[in-house]
Amino acid sequence: MNASTSNTPALYPRRSLLRGVAGLAGLVLTPLLSTLSACGGRGNGMGTMSPTPLINPNLASARPLPIVPLATGTVDGTGTRRHSLSAQAGTSQLVSGVNTSTWGYNGALLGPALLLRQGEATALTVQNTLAETTTAHWHGLLVPADMDGGPHQEILAGSSWTAAFTVSNAPSTCWYHPHTHGATGRQVIQGLGGLLIIEDSASAQALLPHVWGVDDVALVFQDRRFNADGSIDYALTQADKGRGYQGDHLLVNGCHNPVWQAPQQWVRLRLLNACNARFLSLRLSNSAPLHQIANEGGLLASPVTRSSLMLAPGERAEVLVDLSGLSLGQSLSLNARSSGMMDSGSVEVSALFLSVNQAAQAGAITALPTTLPATPTLSAPAGAIRRAFSLDGGMGGGMGSGMSFTINGAPFNIARTDFSLTANATEVWTFTNTTGMGHPIHVHGVRMSLLSRNGAPVAAQEQGQRDTFVVDGNGSVEVVVQAPAAASAMPFMLHCHILEHEDAGMMLQFVAV
Numbered sequence: 001m002n003a004s005t006s007n008t009p010a011l012y013p014r015r016s017l018l019r020g021v022a023g024l025a026g027l028v029l030t031p032l033l034s035t036l037s038a039c040g041g042r043g044n045g046m047g048t049m050s051p052t053p054l055i056n057p058n059l060a061s062a063r064p065l066p067i068v069p070l071a072t073g074t075v076d077g078t079g080t081r082r083h084s085l086s087a088q089a090g091t092s093q094l095v096s097g098v099n100t101s102t103w104g105y106n107g108a109l110l111g112p113a114l115l116l117r118q119g120e121a122t123a124l125t126v127q128n129t130l131a132e133t134t135t136a137h138w139h140g141l142l143v144p145a146d147m148d149g150g151p152h153q154e155i156l157a158g159s160s161w162t163a164a165f166t167v168s169n170a171p172s173t174c175w176y177h178p179h180t181h182g183a184t185g186r187q188v189i190q191g192l193g194g195l196l197i198i199e200d201s202a203s204a205q206a207l208l209p210h211v212w213g214v215d216d217v218a219l220v221f222q223d224r225r226f227n228a229d230g231s232i233d234y235a236l237t238q239a240d241k242g243r244g245y246q247g248d249h250l251l252v253n254g255c256h257n258p259v260w261q262a263p264q265q266w267v268r269l270r271l272l273n274a275c276n277a278r279f280l281s282l283r284l285s286n287s288a289p290l291h292q293i294a295n296e297g298g299l300l301a302s303p304v305t306r307s308s309l310m311l312a313p314g315e316r317a318e319v320l321v322d323l324s325g326l327s328l329g330q331s332l333s334l335n336a337r338s339s340g341m342m343d344s345g346s347v348e349v350s351a352l353f354l355s356v357n358q359a360a361q362a363g364a365i366t367a368l369p370t371t372l373p374a375t376p377t378l379s380a381p382a383g384a385i386r387r388a389f390s391l392d393g394g395m396g397g398g399m400g401s402g403m404s405f406t407i408n409g410a411p412f413n414i415a416r417t418d419f420s421l422t423a424n425a426t427e428v429w430t431f432t433n434t435t436g437m438g439h440p441i442h443v444h445g446v447r448m449s450l451l452s453r454n455g456a457p458v459a460a461q462e463q464g465q466r467d468t469f470v471v472d473g474n475g476s477v478e479v480v481v482q483a484p485a486a487a488s489a490m491p492f493m494l495h496c497h498i499l500e501h502e503d504a505g506m507m508l509q510f511v512a513v
């Protein structure tokens with residue numbers, strides 16, 4: 001870290017972390033278990049599980065928000081839309097003035113948003129220029145198992161892989177990231193990740209702001225902490241192994257303390273929580289509503305007006321915000337606070353400043369649409385096969401290994417297929433969380449709709465289709481699952497999207513036969 005940045009607070013939380021680790025030395029490990037089952041338990045020697053506080057940025061020193069580039073790819077003579085990604089190493093300034101070694105696709109950090117069209121033949125080629133094996137998983141895409149980019153589709157150092165499929169998702173915001181066996185958390189922390197923007201040809205887009213980077217803006221949230229030399233600190237503490245990795249810097253599009261020069265009109269924000277583990281609750285500083293129009297599976301039947309919105313790791317939401325009533329020059333912020341286990345006292349920080357200083361686009365929408373072409377909610381046929389999944393946490397097997405996280409009592413085994421579905425069948429699955437912390441559950445390759453949450457009907461914003469949803473601490477979620485269309489011996493994954501839980505074994509695999 002150079003002299004000009006010596007006043008940045010990068011070192012501050014490091015000290016508190018070291019205190020936390022020192023505090024652990026004398027701690028009997030069993031209390032970690034009771035922390036997990038006692039939701040909201042605080043203090044009392046539980047400092048090792050307590051949240052890493054976020055640093056609160058200020059507008060005076062804000063940097064321009066990096067706008068995620070939208071790649072349209074090229075359509076070849078056969079009508080196939082082709083995109084190319086190259087996983088590579090580089091240097092970025094996540095924090096102003098601090099050089100950090102990072103990884104990205106087609107650049108030093110993150111990657112382009114890839115435009116895909118529903119119904120179109122698509123080929124995504126990934127070149128691995130890194131010195132280690134990686135994979136590229138299309139989170140949310142309904143693709144054949146051998147095109148999914150999970151831990152079985154390894155891309156060795158120096159080689160490349162092409163996923164070819166026809167896009168069957170509804171218009172929505174999905175994303176891609178590594179899914180390397182045992183190394184997903186570390187490779188994502190290093191910077192690998194990007195968005196997938198699925199559109200159809202006619203589309204609802206006309207009803208919605210759709211000028212990319214101007215009134216249709218993607219916001220990718222991630223947290224990181226840093227070593228004194230500016231490198232990313234991914235040395236997992238006992239706390240990180242328990243509740244998942246938390247950094248003290250909240251980044252938007254890879255930038256700490258960003259400001260977006262926004263137009264004076266209705267805007268659409270595509271929100272992705274790409275944190276390894278931190279749950280985020282978002283709201284506007286002026287208390288203006290967030291009108292949620294989409295969740296993971298695409299558009300909702302009508303906008304859901306919310307004062308704040310919680311996103312767990314892996315989850316997405318699209319919201320409309322009315323900036324037309326603000327005067328030019330006015331600023332506000334999109335605030336974030338942690339929203340996980342034991343985060344009830346956490347401080348709200350300004351994740352992103354919005355400075356309204358451009359006139360409205362010609363053709364900007366002037367009112368909130370009342371109905372939207374929704375992605376249909378699945379229903380359960382009578383007599384559907386039912387399956388139960390128990391989300392469990394407990395002490396690890398080896399000395400000092402800390403927490404283990406499992407599904408149905410078994411840690412992930414890449415050589416074991418946990419269950420089989422009949423291709424195209426519709427089933428009902430129940431997830432029961434026996435731990436006190438929420439786990440964001442993600443299932444590859446299937447269509448899913450929520451039937452109930454903690455025994456009650458689900459809120460409007462949880463309807464439609466979802467690929468990632470939280471099972472609350474000590475709670476349960478019931479989902480309708482439509483199995484993959486194609487039979488294959490290649491497994492799909494089902495796991496917790498707290499990446500440290502996934503890497504620690506909170507994952508199963510299944511096949512469609």
Ligand code: C2O
Pocket residue numbers: 137139177179314442444493495497
């Ligand atoms: Cu976003 Cu199995 O992953």
Ligand code: CU
Pocket residue numbers: 137138139140442443444
């Ligand atoms: Cu996925």
Ligand code: CU
Pocket residue numbers: 405438439440496497498501502506
């Ligand atoms: Cu988990």
